[in-house]
Amino acid sequence: MEKVELKEIQFPNSHRKIELHTGLDEEGREKVAKQLSSVLADSYLLMLKTHYYHWNVRGTLFKSLHDLTEEQYTELFEAIDDVAERIRALGFEAPGTFSVFNKISSVKEAKGGLSDLEMSADLLETHENLILKLRETLNIADEIGDEVTVDMMVARLTVHEKSAWMLRSFIER
Ligand SMILES: [Fe+2]
Structure with missing residues (x-):
């Protein structure tokens, strides 16, 4: 699947749009929306990978x-x-198809046949990559004064850093 740069994302714009009066300019909102689309795609594919490992895990863990x-x-x-x-x-418009998610996500697809420890390591890496994207999104939202997205990114970081710690603890000896 061919990857696209975030700035190349085209939002569908066929419907009649009512102008927003929320104190955030269109250019800034679009930048944040593109970042969030990428967060959405990564989170969705991480959810799928997490589900896949939930079904197939075996071993002492x-x-x-x-x-x-x-x-x-x-x-x-x-x-x-x-x-x-x-x-x-x-x-x-929020993206919601696998073809778009695959284009804009950096999540590597789950591998089959992994051991319990390999699954933990793969999930950990996926959470850590998403954490980096969340920080980037937080900074961009902060630059344009979008506190709501900043707040949401802080909440997501809290969850993913905790998840990463738990997965890391399965691997650490
Ligand atoms: Fe289940």
């Missing part, structure tokens, strides 16, 4: 990883909805 992944994909499902709705509140 079975019970712990099976339960932790359930908590994590359940939390992600709720969070993804909030991110998509934030894109809408900024005045843009």
Whole structure:
């Protein structure tokens, strides 16, 4: 799947748009909406990967990883909805197809046949990459004065840093 630069994302614009009067200019809102689209795509694909490992985990970590992944994909499902709705509140269309997600996401697809430890390491790496994207998004939102997105990014960082710590603890000896 061919990847695209975030700045190349084209939001569908066929419907009649009502101008926003929220104190954030269109250019800034579009920049944040593109970042959030990428966060949305990564979060969705991380949720799918987490679910996949939940189903297929085996080995000594079975019970712990099976339960932790359930908590994590359940939390992600709720969070993804909030991110998509934030894109809408900024005045843009939220992406929601696998072809677009694949183009704008940096999440590597889950591999089959991994051991419990390999699954933990892969999930950890995916959470850590998303953490970097969340920080970048937070900074861009801060630059344009979008406190609501800043606040949302702080909340997402809190969850993903905790998830990363838990997954890291499965691997550390
Ligand atoms: Fe289950």
